[in-house]
Amino acid sequence: MAKAKGTWDALIGQDAPVRFLRAALKSGRDAHGYLFEGPAGVGKRTAALLLAKVWLCHQPPEPGEACGECKSCRWIDAAKNGISDHPDLLPVVKYDTQGHPTDKVVGDHEVSIPLATVQYLTQQLHRAPMNGPRRVAIVPEAQRLCRGQAESGNAFLKTLEEPPAGARLIFTSSRPEGLLDTIVSRLQPVRFRRLGAKEIARGLVGGNREAAEIELAVALADGSLGRAKELLDGDLGRWRRQVLQGLDRFTPKDCPAFGLALWALAEQEGKRLFEADELEPDDAAVGADEAGEDGEEDEAVVKTEAGWKRFAFTRLLELCEVAFRDALCAAAAGPDAPLLQADAAKLSGKLAERFGALGCERVLEALREALFATRMYVRGDLVGRVLSGRMADAMVP
Ligand SMILES: [Zn+2]
Structure with a gap:
């Protein structure tokens, strides 16, 4: 050989x-x-x-x-x-x-x-x-x-x-x-085929990234190493901390603002990514904008400013999804539940208490719908508002 x-x-x-x-x-x-x-x-x-x-x-x-x-x-x-x-x-x-x-x-x-x-x-x-x-x-x-x-x-x-x-x-x-x-x-x-989680993780080694961050990028990457890299380069860690902080401060009073704050963050981050993208050619692994042709869009390959905002919003919604999946796990299995974000166990417990298993399920459903609406080009502020309302309804009274 x-x-x-x-x-x-x-x-x-x-x-x-x-x-x-x-x-x-x-x-x-x-x-x-x-x-x-x-x-x-x-x-x-x-x-x-x-x-x-x-x-x-x-x-x-x-x-x-x-x-x-x-x-x-x-x-x-x-x-x-x-x-x-x-x-x-x-x-x-x-x-x-x-x-x-x-x-x-x-x-x-x-x-x-x-x-x-x-x-x-x-x-x-x-x-x-x-x-x-x-x-x-x-x-x-x-x-x-x-x-x-x-x-x-x-x-x-x-x-x-x-x-x-x-x-x-x-x-x-x-x-x-x-x-x-x-x-x-x-x-x-x-x-060429979709990659497995282990293969993506192998492609991400090197650099000084936290293991938790890599694990999360792999979980969100949907079989694409390019997307996992983009997530890590796209300040996934920072976004995650912001989402977790937002959820930590989440009270019935703040509820209506949460979805909108999420969208505001997506707008800001999307604009920044778009501007950075204009200066630098795209990652080799990422493809073209095919949006508009068939109403379907792969947000990992969109590079317009609106596309970058949707990209950031989608990632933020997915981060909420991960948090609520963990919360549901904690609500159902108690403090020893195996969590995707083991470092956020305290928050998971807190959310589990505030929403209960049923509430977590309802939030997850609302998040899935928000993700779908975002993919269908529904305006981000509307998606954020609806999400907020449904999260408020899902809380334990
Ligand atoms: Zn040669």
Whole structure:
């Protein structure tokens, strides 16, 4: 087996796609174009970068591996947020209004990939490599090529059909159903799966994070390492403390204000995250804004300001959910109940006393409905107000 530090070790929990890709590379029958499909934040972009690394390596120690030492490998290892300076790894570059390429790339929050960008990519793929054997383009959340008239997608067809020698393409998509069939049929699909809790936790080690915080991020991550990382980067710990403090101070008098305070915090945090996001490209693992098309939205991939506010609100509501799940547990099983937030046992006891098991259940139901309403674009202040009322009703008189 590979003596060199495994090229693919950086990818967590995706053994099947890795096996598949390595076998194809070893036999020399790798495709010219791949479609990496699967939920957001499970490693599609990381895998695309690793495959590009293997394809572009100057001195592969064996087929299917990259040396990790040559200039090409070092370029790719230095990639930030999936973007590298490698001259043969083509960026999904942005155009200005005059039709000139800029030094910016199309961000994940952008709804579509413009035609000019695709024309640039296909043109570049037809040129000879600058530094090695191939030229590679990675197109993240490629369903964005097929919005509206899908002219961007169509502009790719010819290159996909007759790829120039040395040209390689990797499309990633968390919503492959949004891609034209004519594109999908010209790509080799590789499926990525949702990750397990242990795998996500493994991906979060390092850094000085509290174990309780990691555990919570894993619980809220819904199988996506990217989302777990986003939660931790998104000040999950701080939000958690704020939610717990708010619940701790919760009295019948404060009740009406709680939901609104939660929304106010979400607005403030969402605005901050949006502004930070404008300065910095998105996390490599996060996908595109697909909201509005089918009324369904994955809040982990939305990057508009309103989307960030919903993202923060959703996280805060989920944190309340965790607190009330623990409270219900404490109400039903007493002080020795196994809690998700063991460090907040006192608060759980307090809430259990104030709401009782039945009240906790009613609050949980109200929270689930609030989460649903938020996903359905109901205004946050309304959601907060309704939640407050239902929480007040659920308290032990
Ligand atoms: Zn190399």
